[in-house]
Amino acid sequence: MFVLAEFKDTIRVKPHAxxxxxxxxxxxxxxxxYANKAFHDIGFCICVHDLVEIGDGIVQHSEGSVFYKVKFRMIVFRPFPGEIIVGKIKASAPDGIWVSVGFFxxxxxxxxxLPSPREFEESEQVWVWKYQGADLFLDVGERVRLQVQRLEFKEVRPDAAPGPDGGETLVEAPAEVPFKIFGDMKSPGTGPLAWWAQSE
Structure with a gap:
C-alpha cells in the first residue's frame, strides 16, 4: 500500500527558518x-521519509534565502492491483460509489x-444489495473492504478563462483528478465489514 519514492529538487529555505x-x-x-499531492506515475505523497543527500547551500543575495539541491525519499500511497484495502464510503451516485481512506x-x-443483484435508491441516494430477500444498504460512512483493480494517472492542467482585462487567467478544472484508484466489491470477502462480522 505504501512505497518509498526518490525525488531530486532544489529546496528554498527562507531567512525566517x-x-x-x-x-x-x-x-x-x-x-x-510535496505532501498531500499526487504525482504522475508515482502516487499520492504522504510525507518525507528521509533526506538522502543535501548539497551545499547557495545564498540568493537579492532576498537572503538559501537554496539546497536535495535528494530525498517520500512515503507514497500507491496500492498495487489485487491488494485489499479498507476505507469508508464517502458518496454514492448512479454510476457507483466513492471510498475514502481518510487521507485519500x-x-x-x-x-x-458492486455486489449483485443491486439497486440504486434515488430517494436515499444509496446503493442496496438485494441479498436473499433482504435489503443491505451501502450507506455513506460505512466501512468497506475492497480489492484494487487498477490505478489511473492523468495530467491535470488548469483551464484558461477570460480575465478581467480581456486576457486569460488560469482556473482549475474541477472534473479531473490526477490520481484515481478503481476498486472491486464483488470479490469474495469484500464489501461492508459489518456484513462479514454478522456472518462469522
Whole structure:
C-alpha cells in the first residue's frame, strides 16, 4: 500500500527558518511542496521519509534565502492491483460509489463491480444489495473492504478563462483528478465489514 519514492529538487529555505536545524528546515519545505499531492506515475505523497543527500547551500543575495539541491525519499500511497484495502464510503451516485481512506478520497467502485443483484435508491441516494430477500444498504460512512483493480494517472492542467482585462487567467478544472484508484466489491470477502462480522 505504501512505497518509498526518490525525488531530486532544489529546496528554498527562507531567512525566517534559519533558526531551525538545517535538516528540519529542509524537511518542512519539502513537506509543504510535496505532501498531500499526487504525482504522475508515482502516487499520492504522504510525507518525507528521509533526506538522502543535501548539497551545499547557495545564498540568493537579492532576498537572503538559501537554496539546497536535495535528494530525498517520500512515503507514497500507491496500492498495487489485487491488494485489499479498507476505507469508508464517502458518496454514492448512479454510476457507483466513492471510498475514502481518510487521507485519500479518490477511490471509485463502478456499479458493475458492486455486489449483485443491486439497486440504486434515488430517494436515499444509496446503493442496496438485494441479498436473499433482504435489503443491505451501502450507506455513506460505512466501512468497506475492497480489492484494487487498477490505478489511473492523468495530467491535470488548469483551464484558461477570460480575465478581467480581456486576457486569460488560469482556473482549475474541477472534473479531473490526477490520481484515481478503481476498486472491486464483488470479490469474495469484500464489501461492508459489518456484513462479514454478522456472518462469522
Amino acid at each position: 534559519f533558526s531551525k536545524p538545517k535538516v528540519e528546515a529542509i524537511e518542512y519545505e519539502i513537506n509543504a511542496k 478520497d479518490d477511490i471509485f467502485i463502478a456499479k458493475e463491480l
